[in-house]
Amino acid sequence: MLILLVGPPGAGKGTHGKRIAAKRGWSHVSSGELLRDAVERRTPLGLEAMEYMRAGSLVPDDIMLRWIEELLDDPKHRHGIVLDGFPRTVPQAEGLDALLERYGQEVACMLFFDISEEAAVGRLAARVSCTGCGTVYNLISRPPSTAEVCDRCGGKLEIREDDATETIRARFEEFRRLTEPMIEYYQAKGKLARVSTDGAIDDVGRRVTEVLDELCRCRDAEGTA
Numbered sequence: 001m002l003i004l005l006v007g008p009p010g011a012g013k014g015t016h017g018k019r020i021a022a023k024r025g026w027s028h029v030s031s032g033e034l035l036r037d038a039v040e041r042r043t044p045l046g047l048e049a050m051e052y053m054r055a056g057s058l059v060p061d062d063i064m065l066r067w068i069e070e071l072l073d074d075p076k077h078r079h080g081i082v083l084d085g086f087p088r089t090v091p092q093a094e095g096l097d098a099l100l101e102r103y104g105q106e107v108a109c110m111l112f113f114d115i116s117e118e119a120a121v122g123r124l125a126a127r128v129s130c131t132g133c134g135t136v137y138n139l140i141s142r143p144p145s146t147a148e149v150c151d152r153c154g155g156k157l158e159i160r161e162d163d164a165t166e167t168i169r170a171r172f173e174e175f176r177r178l179t180e181p182m183i184e185y186y187q188a189k190g191k192l193a194r195v196s197t198d199g200a201i202d203d204v205g206r207r208v209t210e211v212l213d214e215l216c217r218c219r220d221a222e223g224t225a
């Protein structure tokens with residue numbers, strides 16, 4: 001079972017991805033985290049990716065696809081994978097589908113966590129993190145007990161560079177240009193499930209559960225794994 005997660009910044013797909021995986025015994029794999037880990041541990045893939053990252057360019061699709069292949073070969077992910085952060089473009093999606101075909105598999109579903117740009121800017125502008133220990137706070141839903149000071153270590157709290165309004169707007173622009181066509185690509189294949197991110201995190205979680213329960217029922221009925 002391969003589930004893809006997609007969504008603009010602030011949609012909370014990482015949070016929900018981890019919850020889905022924990023609940024169903026699947027692996028949550030974030031391409032960003034995995035890449036950082038490969039670089040840190042200096043694996044062959046990490047070393048190759050590092051060359052590109054050092055040069056300030058994106059890691060090429062064929063390297064990312066080789067990495068997906070390693071995931072598919074790894075028995076610890078056999079129950080299911082929730083893939084977060086890849087693919088992001090139509091060529092990546094086509095590459096992934098071709099790879100899966102060789103494995104006799106296909107994408108089960110793409111969960112699209114939908115959020116408007118204004119809502120995302122509002123949500124992320126409320127997020128601050130500790131410059132000392134990295135703990136993340138939300139000024140609305142999880143404020144520190146003293147303004148701008150970390151409860152855990154007393155460090156100074158700041159808005160992360162990734163969460164600055166201009167950064168978010170630029171990432172939305174990129175999302176519209178590169179990722180929305182990919183969402184249409186999976187929609188045309190009947191693989192898209194759009195999840196509204198309105199409301200509390202548990203409300204969104206319930207919507208995700210409904211989508212996946214339905215998906216699992218259909219697959220059981222078809223007799224596929």
Ligand SMILES: [Zn+2]
Binds near residue numbers: 131133153154155
């Ligand atoms: Zn701290």
